Amino acid sequence: MASTDQPAIVADHLEKTFAVRHRAGRLRRHRIEVRAVDGVSFRVDPGEMVGYLGPNGAGKSTTIKMLTGILTPSGGSLATLGLDPTRHRTELAQRIGVVFGQRTQLWWDLPLADSFELLHHVYRTDRRRHEENLGSFVELLDMSSFMLTPVRQLSLGQRMRGELTAALLHDPALVVLDEPTIGLDIVSKLAVREFLVNLNRERGTTVLLTTHDLDDVEHLCQRMMIIDHGRVIHDGGVAEFKSTYGTHRTVVVDLVDAAPPLDVLGTMVTRVDGPRQRLRFDRSTTTAAQVIAGIVEEAAISDLSIEDLVRQVYDAGG
Amino acid sequence: MFGYLRAYILIGVAAAGGGEVAGWDEGLMVTFAFITQSLLAGTGAFGEQELAERIRSGDVVVDLYRPVDVQLWWLASWSGRSAYTFGSRGIPPMLLGAVVFDLRVPPDAATWIVFALSVVLASGIGFAIRFAANLVAFWLLDSRGVDQLVTLVLTFFGGLLVPIVLFPPWLEAVARLLPFAAMAQVPAEVFLGLHPGRGALTALATQLAWFVALLALGRVMLGAATRKVVIQGG
Ligand SMILES: Nc1ncnc2c1ncn2[C@@H]1O[C@H](COP(=O)(O)OP(=O)(O)OP(=O)(O)O)[C@@H](O)[C@H]1O
Ligand SMILES: [Mg+2]
Numbered sequence: 043m044a045s046t047d048q049p050a051i052v053a054d055h056l057e058k059t060f061a062v063r064h065r066a067g068r069l070r071r072h073r074i075e076v077r078a079v080d081g082v083s084f085r086v087d088p089g090e091m092v093g094y095l096g097p098n099g100a101g102k103s104t105t106i107k108m109l110t111g112i113l114t115p116s117g118g119s120l121a122t123l124g125l126d127p128t129r130h131r132t133e134l135a136q137r138i139g140v141v142f143g144q145r146t147q148l149w150w151d152l153p154l155a156d157s158f159e160l161l162h163h164v165y166r167t168d169r170r171r172h173e174e175n176l177g178s179f180v181e182l183l184d185m186s187s188f189m190l191t192p193v194r195q196l197s198l199g200q201r202m203r204g205e206l207t208a209a210l211l212h213d214p215a216l217v218v219l220d221e222p223t224i225g226l227d228i229v230s231k232l233a234v235r236e237f238l239v240n241l242n243r244e245r246g247t248t249v250l251l252t253t254h255d256l257d258d259v260e261h262l263c264q265r266m267m268i269i270d271h272g273r274v275i276h277d278g279g280v281a282e283f284k285s286t287y288g289t290h291r292t293v294v295v296d297l298v299d300a301a302p303p304l305d306v307l308g309t310m311v312t313r314v315d316g317p318r319q320r321l322r323f324d325r326s327t328t329t330a331a332q333v334i335a336g337i338v339e340e341a342a343i344s345d346l347s348i349e350d351l352v353r354q355v356y357d358a359g360g
Numbered sequence: 361m362f363g364y365l366r367a368y369i370l371i372g373v374a375a376a377g378g379g380e381v382a383g384w385d386e387g388l389m390v391t392f393a394f395i396t397q398s399l400l401a402g403t404g405a406f407g408e409q410e411l412a413e414r415i416r417s418g419d420v421v422v423d424l425y426r427p428v429d430v431q432l433w434w435l436a437s438w439s440g441r442s443a444y445t446f447g448s449r450g451i452p453p454m455l456l457g458a459v460v461f462d463l464r465v466p467p468d469a470a471t472w473i474v475f476a477l478s479v480v481l482a483s484g485i486g487f488a489i490r491f492a493a494n495l496v497a498f499w500l501l502d503s504r505g506v507d508q509l510v511t512l513v514l515t516f517f518g519g520l521l522v523p524i525v526l527f528p529p530w531l532e533a534v535a536r537l538l539p540f541a542a543m544a545q546v547p548a549e550v551f552l553g554l555h556p557g558r559g560a561l562t563a564l565a566t567q568l569a570w571f572v573a574l575l576a577l578g579r580v581m582l583g584a585a586t587r588k589v590v591i592q593g594g
Contacts, residue, residue, distance in 0.1 A: 107421065110425050111425070112421050112424045112425060128587070131425075132428070132429070133427070135425050142421060145419055145422055146422070147422045147425075164426055164427065
């Protein structure tokens with residue numbers, strides 16, 4: 043619903059350093075600097091849906107806290123909806139929606155319906171608009187059966203639908219979602235995705251979301267950014283990403299004993315760490331089942347897993 | 361009940377002084393014991409850790425991304441709870457006390473009104489102090505010690521143990537210079553009619569000044585915290 047072409051987010055060499063103190067011996071204390079976000083630059087335009095990915099500790103949540111004005115950057119510059127987030131935190135709050143998947147902005151002891159009513163007052167939204175939005179969200183997210191349940195009794199999936207609604211009732215131009223699908227089952231995940239796609243299409247709401255689920259990104263976003271160790275290591279279209287990295291998969295096998303590189307048809311061993319070996323194969327010519335069968339024939343294994351795409355990019359980037 | 365215990369101790373004090381100490385007779389002492397007992401819960405004399413808890417867990421992010429002033433937000437929630445606790449935990453001690461003792465109740469409406477205002481301000485000061493004490497959690501992750509210290513100092517200098525008029529004069533003077541007296545001793549004195557006429561206005565003005573000053577302190581701390589300090593957890 044942004045009427046201007048003003049970018050939704052502009053980050054320029056954004057940095058955040060945390061000073062972490064920890065004990066070294068009885069009295070001495072070490073002070074270590076953690077560069078949680080280390081020179082991140084990007085721009086998000088109105089109406090975009092962007093996936094923000096990265097391994098644990100990459101700096102995703104820290105970036106989001108800065109975007110929303112909750113943390114002050116240590117360096118670089120940042121504009122969210124044209125505003126400096128730290129200086130205009132409250133003003134910005136009125137215009138953006140935020141979900142931190144691991145926290146709740148609902149009131150534990152109140153029924154969901156009462157939480158929404160309170161938010162109507164907190165955000166001073168227009169009564170008619172509030173009713174309209176609420177009605178449509180309740181329908182889209184299928185919430186009518188638990189609107190009167192106290193939040194503490196909701197299942198995670200139900201609560202997350204409530205959180206999304208809470209973040210969107212005031213018609214924000216930008217929503218920032220930190221792991222909105224964390225812990226959700228397939229049904230809830232699909233409901234949330236469908237809802238977000240719909241929101242973006244119907245209202246033109248700009249969406250920035252972090253997730254560990256590549257599926258989320260594939261279904262939701264046209265663009266993805268990958269961050270690791272505080273730096274952006276990939277920023278581009280999802281389709282393009284998939285064609286670059288998409289056809290290869292890596293199988294990680296833990297053998298019972300260390301062995302020379304395995305010779306399995308259609309694969310190439312990329313790394314050997316003692317009993318652990320990594321075999322790369324091309325998904326378009328060989329199936330995972332064939333590879334696994336081949337490995338089992340070759341050696342006794344104790345564990346095996348297939349790494350996904352994103353992991354390979356982290357490895358390549360790190 | 362704790363109110364009775366304190367009442368009997370103060371009766372003992374008055375008796376030892378030949379029926380009167382520092383100008384306070386038995387009736388004043390007893391009423392003081394019960395009225396301060398009534399003030400305890402609503403002014404947060406038992407400590408308050410909710411905000412500190414949210415800072416510790418990182419849930420405070422939710423408070424920070426709402427389009428409302430964080431301090432006013434907590435003040436509103438405090439006021440609601442405080443009004444409720446005055447009703448549920450403030451009135452019963454007075455009634456219980458009145459069963460056994462002859463309590464000194466304000467004779468005129470004006471005193472009641474001043475007393476009501478004084479209680480509201482006392483609760484406001486209670487809020488402002490606890491808010492600031494809770495914010496310490498941004499720097500020291502465990503701010504429970506600070507909260508307990510506030511409770512301890514409040515109990516002593518606020519007159520919750522014994523009325524501060526029983527202190528040696530120099531210590532009473534110190535107590536009167538601190539905000540804690542404004543949370544318990546002063547509203548109790550107003551109730552007892554010890555601030556007649558213009559004295560009532562002075563008492564209220566002092567309380568108001570403390571309220572405003574401590575709110576300002578909390579505000580400065582909040583500003584510093586959000587600028588420099590760190591939010592816990594992903
Ligand atoms: N309050 C803090 N104090 C010290 N270090 C912190 C703090 N918050 C985050 N960090 C560090 O900053 C880095 C980035 O953390 P952040 O929470 O942004 O990661 P993330 O990408 O959201 O990870 P995850 O996928 O696990 O949620 C980590 O190394 C983390 O340890
Ligand atoms: Mg995170």
